[in-house]
Amino acid sequence: MKVRLVLPLLVGLLLAGCASAPETDSYTHRATLSGPDMDITLDNLLESSEDRSYLAWLSAVRIRDDVWNARYYLEVRYEGASDAGYIDLAPGETLILSVDGELLKFRGLGSDATRHETRRGTFVENALYEVKPEVIKRIAAANEVKVQINGQARKLYREFKPVNFQKFRNFVLAHMGGF
Numbered sequence: 001m002k003v004r005l006v007l008p009l010l011v012g013l014l015l016a017g018c019a020s021a022p023e024t025d026s027y028t029h030r031a032t033l034s035g036p037d038m039d040i041t042l043d044n045l046l047e048s049s050e051d052r053s054y055l056a057w058l059s060a061v062r063i064r065d066d067v068w069n070a071r072y073y074l075e076v077r078y079e080g081a082s083d084a085g086y087i088d089l090a091p092g093e094t095l096i097l098s099v100d101g102e103l104l105k106f107r108g109l110g111s112d113a114t115r116h117e118t119r120r121g122t123f124v125e126n127a128l129y130e131v132k133p134e135v136i137k138r139i140a141a142a143n144e145v146k147v148q149i150n151g152q153a154r155k156l157y158r159e160f161k162p163v164n165f166q167k168f169r170n171f172v173l174a175h176m177g178g179f
Contacts, residue, residue, distance in 0.1 A: 037064040039175045044167045046158035053081040056156050060136045060171045074129045082121035087151030089127040098146040140168035
């Protein structure tokens with residue numbers, strides 16, 4: 001009798017061990033001595049058909065302070081062609097989202113500490129904006145998200161495509177316990 005119960009259980013466990021992990025749209029850094037654990041969406045490029053010399057990404061970020069507490073951020077990453085230069089995200093209100101028609105404005109510390117030029121000659125900078133977890137969930141559940149990034153050198157305008165919504169939804173499901 002015990003063999004009939006144990007044998008199928010063992011076979012099931014062996015087969016489950018052979019299954020591949022599901023693909024994910026986020027990267028998880030598990031810290032040992034190097035700092036807090038972090039989760040971030042990957043490659044959430046905000047495509048533009050007419051503005052190809054400036055690339056912009058908008059990512060959801062979770063930094064865990066301990067087992068029960070975390071801080072959430074939106075991260076803007078900008079990359080400009082060699083002739084475009086930096087966008088120059090100054091401290092202050094430089095990220096504006098329209099989420100289903102409602103304007104959400106975000107303040108950050110700017111990108112001064114993150115600016116660098118790549119070997120290919122492109123200009124890269126990042127800026128973080130601390131947000132409440134509900135903001136990331138609202139973005140993930142929205143039907144329309146328009147993004148405005150206000151640099152001192154120029155402004156960028158982008159709109160979420162289906163792939164961008166899916167990356168935010170996957171982040172909410174994987175790292176925020178769902179909607």
